[in-house]
Amino acid sequence: MKKLFLISLIIGQACIAFAQNYCGNDTIVREIQFPLTEQDTKPVFYYFNNEWIAEARLDMVETDSISKMEVKNDEYGNRAVFITVSPETLVKLKSDVREANKNRWINYDPICEFPGGNGKLREWINENIRIPEGYKGHERVIVKFNVQPDGSVTDAKLFRPSKNDAANAEALRLVNAMPKFRVKYCTPKRAPLHFMLPIMFKEPGTIFIRGEESAFIKQFPTIEARIRQLYENLVFATVKDPDFKIADICTADFLQRLKKANDYDPDGYATWLLRSGMQDGDDTPSIVLSILPRKDNKVLVNWEDMGHLGSTTFSMTESDGEWKICDATVPKGFNPL
Numbered sequence: 001m002k003k004l005f006l007i008s009l010i011i012g013q014a015c016i017a018f019a020q021n022y023c024g025n026d027t028i029v030r031e032i033q034f035p036l037t038e039q040d041t042k043p044v045f046y047y048f049n050n051e052w053i054a055e056a057r058l059d060m061v062e063t064d065s066i067s068k069m070e071v072k073n074d075e076y077g078n079r080a081v082f083i084t085v086s087p088e089t090l091v092k093l094k095s096d097v098r099e100a101n102k103n104r105w106i107n108y109d110p111i112c113e114f115p116g117g118n119g120k121l122r123e124w125i126n127e128n129i130r131i132p133e134g135y136k137g138h139e140r141v142i143v144k145f146n147v148q149p150d151g152s153v154t155d156a157k158l159f160r161p162s163k164n165d166a167a168n169a170e171a172l173r174l175v176n177a178m179p180k181f182r183v184k185y186c187t188p189k190r191a192p193l194h195f196m197l198p199i200m201f202k203e204p205g206t207i208f209i210r211g212e213e214s215a216f217i218k219q220f221p222t223i224e225a226r227i228r229q230l231y232e233n234l235v236f237a238t239v240k241d242p243d244f245k246i247a248d249i250c251t252a253d254f255l256q257r258l259k260k261a262n263d264y265d266p267d268g269y270a271t272w273l274l275r276s277g278m279q280d281g282d283d284t285p286s287i288v289l290s291i292l293p294r295k296d297n298k299v300l301v302n303w304e305d306m307g308h309l310g311s312t313t314f315s316m317t318e319s320d321g322e323w324k325i326c327d328a329t330v331p332k333g334f335n336p337l
């Protein structure tokens with residue numbers, strides 16, 4: 001009786017922890033609430049007979065089939081519940097997991113976020129950057145770095161340096177001074193995450209006189225923000241913003257072509273055509289490096305896709321005062337649509 005009470009108590013505690021940390025629902029697996037909280041970075045993993053089984057839950061086994069439960073850290077330092085069941089129960093559990101998830105796409109990529117949300121990162125840079133004394137011109141320095149499982153920033157190196165040594169030193173200082181990120185892993189094994197960060201340097205007080213700016217240039221900050229949202233929400237799918245609408249940045253004709261090119265989902269868009277097209281790469285997160293205006297109302301998007309560097313050029317058209325994508329050309333001049 002005492003043993004049964006102890007098992008029930010542990011199950012109750014584990015179920016509460018599971019409810020707090022389980023990241024999935026019936027349609028979208030691992031739906032993340034942004035920004036990540038400190039609690040999100042401390043998931044609990046469940047091992048059955050010393051084996052972690054993706055998507056296996058404690059409520060999928062009968063209570064009387066559990067012979068032992070132990071709460072301790074696993075080999076990777078995660079909080080974990082180790083559950084001992086019979087070999088027959090383990091076989092059935094694996095079968096039930098496969099059946100429950102056979103029609104689900106499951107993303108186990110870790111989530112890494114600047115404290116307060118990734119939008120706060122740009123604010124932090126603008127508040128903490130120190131433009132070197134006597135700096136002239138404007139340019140973008142790109143720094144690559146790692147985020148460790150505990151969120152600390154390490155191994156900052158110049159990826160695209162400036163010719164100005166002081167700007168390079170400031171870019172490295174800025175990255176090394178960043179506070180800890182919040183990292184959420186959905187698998188027990190935790191590895192460092194790799195990032196690249198573009199840092200803009202501008203001469204203080206500089207005013208560029210170009211005559212009267214075109215409507216395209218005047219609205220470019222909005223265009224840039226919407227294209228960045230397009231890549232974050234759909235092309236690279238690193239963010240899920242419920243307010244994002246692809247129709248805000250793409251014309252109806254361009255959307256129709258994206259939809260026609262999607263052979264997998266008649267209601268979806270083939271936004272993967274706007275990236276490298278590579279099927280694999282290293283574990284470097286896919287990010288937008290820069291978004292720049294070009295002649296003839298075009299926009300150049302430079303990106304890194306799983307370690308592959310490339311760019312996409314968008315043609316823009318104005319309709320009712322809003323600029324939208326009407327065509328796209330990806331690396332080496334290939335037009336996917």
